[in-house]
Amino acid sequence: MTPLLEVQKLCKQFGGRTVLREVSFTLFSAEAAVLSGPNGSGKSTLLRIVAGLLPPDSGTVRLLDEDSDFSGAARGGLSRRIGLVPERMPILRFSPVEYLTHMGAVRGMDKRQLRARAGELLALCGLEQAKDAPIRFFSKGMLQKVGIMQAMLEQPALLLMDEPFSGLDVAAQEDLIRILRELQSAGTGLLFASHEPVLAGRVANRQLVLDGQGAVEMRELEPPVEMEQWVMVRSRGVDWRMAAEIAVRQGKGCPWRNRDGEIWFQPRARFRDKLLLAVLQAGGEVLAVQAVKSGVGWAAAEPDTDWTKGEET
Numbered sequence: 001m002t003p004l005l006e007v008q009k010l011c012k013q014f015g016g017r018t019v020l021r022e023v024s025f026t027l028f029s030a031e032a033a034v035l036s037g038p039n040g041s042g043k044s045t046l047l048r049i050v051a052g053l054l055p056p057d058s059g060t061v062r063l064l065d066e067d068s069d070f071s072g073a074a075r076g077g078l079s080r081r082i083g084l085v086p087e088r089m090p091i092l093r094f095s096p097v098e099y100l101t102h103m104g105a106v107r108g109m110d111k112r113q114l115r116a117r118a119g120e121l122l123a124l125c126g127l128e129q130a131k132d133a134p135i136r137f138f139s140k141g142m143l144q145k146v147g148i149m150q151a152m153l154e155q156p157a158l159l160l161m162d163e164p165f166s167g168l169d170v171a172a173q174e175d176l177i178r179i180l181r182e183l184q185s186a187g188t189g190l191l192f193a194s195h196e197p198v199l200a201g202r203v204a205n206r207q208l209v210l211d212g213q214g215a216v217e218m219r220e221l222e223p224p225v226e227m228e229q230w231v232m233v234r235s236r237g238v239d240w241r242m243a244a245e246i247a248v249r250q251g252k253g254c255p256w257r258n259r260d261g262e263i264w265f266q267p268r269a270r271f272r273d274k275l276l277l278a279v280l281q282a283g284g285e286v287l288a289v290q291a292v293k294s295g296v297g298w299a300a301a302e303p304d305t306d307w308t309k310g311e312e313t
Contacts, residue, residue, distance in 0.1 A: 002029045003064050004189040010059035012045055019045050021214030032190035034200040037210030043193035047160050051084050083151030087162040089143040096146055097131045103150045121149040126273055141172025161192035165199045170291035174229050174269040177202050229269035230292045236262045238284035250278040
């Protein structure tokens with residue numbers, strides 16, 4: 001594996017309190033490491049120093065590439081080889097396309113290259129249908145995707161994230177995990193802080209544990225046992241023939257049924273958005289979307305119901 005980020009004997013104090021004490025670690029290309037520890041243990045501080053937004057008191061941070069190495073902190077700002085996703089995206093009066101165009105222009109990107117890259121990122125994050133919608137109406141999960149897109153405009157070698165899973169519902173968590181894994185497969189290294197050990201463990205292979213006294217312990221993480229996530233979708237205004245088509249095409253053969261004039265679907269979480277869009281495009285109305293336990297839902301809870309055929313019982 002190719003070394004990507006090298007942190008050596010990093011120290012930082014605030015008001016006489018030691019937040020980071022001789023922190024050292026190496027991150028490799030296509031590797032993901034999660035920062036964990038109690039509040040105030042220095043996770044966000046470490047991310048800001050690596051990003052080059054905060055100078056350390058001592059120690060070095062080097063982002064390595066094929067031709068050279070340099071310190072983001074020494075440059076006095078965010079390196080163009082680093083993408084940063086804050087914990088909370090600002091609510092702006094932009095659509096995703098407008099925001100990406102603006103951020104690309106700030107970076108000095110070529111217009112043709114910017115349009116192509118924006119299209120790639122919208123497809124990766126599943127936001128093609130919402131590309132012209134106002135960001136201020138987006139859910140937390142959709143805002144998180146916008147933050148990732150702006151950070152990935154120039155295909156950075158390293159992506160930094162602060163609590164990326166915070167406040168997301170189950171389906172949005174699954175979307176984010178899928179996106180992060182795809183970025184890893186393309187060679188991007190990930191370093192992120194998280195209080196969600198189960199979710200973080202599905203992406204990261206190493207854990208940096210900050211003890212609150214400035215020290216860091218490195219731990220290897222075992223590959224997780226994957227568990228599929230499911231959701232319940234209640235809708236109306238769609239006839240049973242259209243419901244059957246939606247279940248097969250957008251729900252990838254998910255269970256469904258017609259119950260008291262409502263159509264209930266039980267798709268896997270990763271197919272949720274496409275199924276919801278298909279219902280709306282068919283003139284239907286979405287009444288509720290609810291997460292259910294892995295492989296468990298109304299289909300399992302109602303054994304007398306024929307979910308596979310979708311017929312009324």
